[in-house]
Amino acid sequence: MPKLPGFAVSVLVLQLWSAQAQAQADETSIVRRFERGFHLTIAPSVYFPTGPGKTGFALGVEGRYGIDLGPVILAPGAMFTAYFGDRNVYQGAGMLRATFPVGSFGPYVEGGVGVGTITSPSETGVLLLVGGGFMLYVGDRFGLGLNVSYEKITGTEFGAFTIGPSILLAF
Numbered sequence: 001m002p003k004l005p006g007f008a009v010s011v012l013v014l015q016l017w018s019a020q021a022q023a024q025a026d027e028t029s030i031v032r033r034f035e036r037g038f039h040l041t042i043a044p045s046v047y048f049p050t051g052p053g054k055t056g057f058a059l060g061v062e063g064r065y066g067i068d069l070g071p072v073i074l075a076p077g078a079m080f081t082a083y084f085g086d087r088n089v090y091q092g093a094g095m096l097r098a099t100f101p102v103g104s105f106g107p108y109v110e111g112g113v114g115v116g117t118i119t120s121p122s123e124t125g126v127l128l129l130v131g132g133g134f135m136l137y138v139g140d141r142f143g144l145g146l147n148v149s150y151e152k153i154t155g156t157e158f159g160a161f162t163i164g165p166s167i168l169l170a171f
Contacts, residue, residue, distance in 0.1 A: 056085025
């Protein structure tokens with residue numbers, strides 16, 4: 001019977017330590033609060049073609065659902081983007097974003113595969129996308145960040161680097 005009190009004390013210490021660690025994580029990780037769950041984003045950006053064409057403006061819509069897995073928040077989702085320049089480009093893709101919370105700083109990487117269509121002349125191909133960026137949450141209702149990506153539509157000359165701001169206003 002002398003092992004039972006020692007075991008009970010060990011279980012109690014582990015429970016208290018686990019509860020304290022969870023409370024600290026919940027209090028300090030504003031990134032976790034904002035990156036979990038459903039997000040719908042309007043994404044303006046500037047694109048720089050890697051082939052023929054001029055720099056242009058892009059406007060996109062992204063939807064994702066963040067799942068907190070501890071050291072990383074995985075967010076599957078979808079995006080639709082339109083590029084306006086020499087030729088209009090329309091894209092849609094399934095995406096996966098991985099955010100790595102560090103205090104109020106949320107760096108991330110993302111990638112996706114979908115369909116891209118170009119006008120004048122009309123061309124369609126598989127869209128491949130890879131990118132990354134960060135969000136810095138400066139308060140409970142405000143965050144600033146930057147997103148950079150590379151996008152390529154296979155079977156066409158279209159390839160582009162994009163850069164755009166991320167601004168979070170929570171109500």
